Amino acid sequence: MNNISTVLKNLGILKLNPAFSTGSNWGATSGAKTLDSFSPVDGKKIASVQLATDEDYETVIKKAADAFLFWRNFPAPKRGEIVRQFGEALRMHKEDLGTLVSYEMGKSLQEGFGEVQEMIDICDFAVGLSRQLYGLTMHSERPNHRMYEQWHPMGIVAIISAFNFPVAVWSWNTALALVCGNVCVWKPSSKTPLCGIACQHIIATVLKKNNMPEGISNLLIGNSVGNLINNDKRVPLVSFTGSTRIGRVVSASVASRFGRSILELGGNNAIIISKDADLEMSIIGAVFGAVGTAGQRCTSTRRLIIHEDIYEAFKNKLVKAYGQLRIGDPLDQHNHVGPLIDIAAVEMYSHAIDKGKKEGANFVVEGGILSGDAYQSGCYVKPCIAEVENHYEIVQEETFAPILYLIKYKTLAEAIALQNGVPQGLSSAIMTLNLREAEQFLSAAGSDCGIANVNIGTSGAEIGGAFGGEKETGGGRESGSDAWKGYMRRQTNTINYSNTLTLAQAVKFDL
Known part of the structure; x- marks a missing residue:
């Protein structure tokens, strides 16, 4: 594995100046303020990144709008070819980009590599999709008369x-938006800006x-x-991933x-x-669901609802398994759990x-903040379990954070009610070898989540x-x-190839 300086160099984003000169591809000027990126792994500063100004935003939006006029008319299979080449470039940079993800974000190295593999997989998916943007x-x-529908790109997609x-x-x-004929403007998290710059450099190349x-x-x-995007009428679609609290603001601003x-x-x-259930598999x-990425996945397992007979x-x-967890540097593949993203996350924990x-x-299993030379960033905590x-x-x-809650149940109906009895509805799972229980969990009267699994956990979604x-x-x-339909606008078309104008619903309008 390369050290972080070599990784940055290989990704094409290492400069002699500690402040990155981001250039026109991502819109920061030489006079902009800077943001320091620190690694939660060791607390060290990785680099300073220049921040975009309001003027930079205008420049980028205008460039995106101009590019859309070209890109929307570029044939979809040819757009797919560009995305295919992007996927190939990601394959070349998988080790370096995965290492940067692990070091700047704090997830395990294997999860960092897995995240880049997801990027490669969605590119492969999008390439095929570029020849399958079907209408009816x-x-x-x-x-x-002939009647049909087709799908058109929307314009600028903000991510x-x-x-x-x-x-x-x-x-x-991005992969879906691009093959659909849109152009993209990305605002990455300010906690992981270098990952954003690395990806932009790869696709820009x-x-x-x-x-x-x-x-x-x-x-x-x-x-x-973010605020500029949410209130900009030139941006017809905003894709936001984050907290429910901020999501409410984004939703209201964009809808207004x-x-x-x-x-x-x-x-x-x-x-x-x-x-x-198969208890060993469970x-x-x-x-993994509870402690993977140190509990910082939106699909992390937060609750275990356990039948009283096996509780x-x-x-x-579970307590015994937690006693075997190794917490430490996520770039060391012998460790199971890395750090939280920053001190603010530790405080929330x-x-x-x-x-x-x-x-x-x-x-x-008691929690706590770890200290010592191996945990000098102050971001390492103990995964804990509470009844x-x-x-x-x-x-x-x-x-x-890696906090797991245990809840006891008697009947499956009670368990499903407990599962559904929270405001959120993302991922869910049941561990059972009973076919009736599995089918009931997946029925309309079962889980109310967008993802419902049987005999696998709540995290680890496939791009398909x-x-x-x-x-x-x-x-x-x-x-x-x-999901590609969310990045396009639907248009219904009717063509009259007769020599008379026939109105719908047999309406008569004679002059």
Whole structure:
């Protein structure tokens, strides 16, 4: 594995000046303010990144609008070819980009590599999609008329992404938006700006190689950028991934100007552990779901709803498994759990534990902040487990940290009600070898989440399926299936090839 300086150099973003000169591809000027990026792994400053000004925003939006006039008429399969080359470039840079993701965000190295693989997978998906943007034909009620529908690109698609998946979520949106004929403007998380610059450099290189307008893909890093996007009528679609709290603001702002939004917000995901479950497999799914990415996935397992007959036995297995977890540098592949993203996240973790105890939570695995030379960033915490009631206020909230809540149930109907009894509706799972239980969980009377799994955990989505959830998760869908329709506008067309004008519904209008 390369050291971080070599990684930055290989990704083409290392400059002699500690402040990155981001240039026209992502819109920052030489006089802009800077943002320091620190690694949660060791607390060290990686680099300073120049922030975009309001003037930079205008420059980028105008370039994007000009590029759209070209890109929308560029044949879809040829757009797919550009995305294919982007996927090939990602394959070349997988190790370096995955390492940067791990170091700047704090997730394990294997998860960093996996995130880049998701980018490659969505590019492959989008290439095929570029020849499958199907419409429908319908029979007209009027003689000698043909009726059909087609899909057109919308224009500028803005992507506002979160720190926990600093590259994959952008690619989900970008690959689909591009093959659909849109152009993209990306505001990455200010907590992981270097990942954004690396991705923009890779795709900009592909565009330049093909003599494409640079405004097809754009990056803007800055505190004011999100607000400018949300209120800009020139941006018909905003895809936002983040907290429910900020999602409400984005949704209201975009809707007030009759724009469209794709919202992928918070999750409060549960696994039901049936008395008919394979307990060994269930332990693996529960532990990975709860501690993977240090509990900082929107699909992280927050709650285990366990049948009363196996509750104590499963709890004891879980406690034993937690005792085997290795916490430390995520670039060391022997470790299971890395750091939280920053000190603010650590404070939220501590607050949730304190609040849980005040409400009556019984911690069977205690939490705490780790200290010492191996944890010098101050961002390493202990994954913990608490016995709770589902109605506790802290259980109803999403805490982006490795805190797992245990809840006991008697009947499957009760378990499903507990699973659904939170404001969020992203991912859910049941562990059972009972076919009736599995089918009931997946029925209309079962899980109310956008994702419902049987005998796998709540995290680890594949790009082939549409990703997203209901209720306070926002209702948006990204990635696979027919999620591409969210990036296009539908148009119904009727062609009259007769020599008379026939009105619908047999209306007569004679002159």
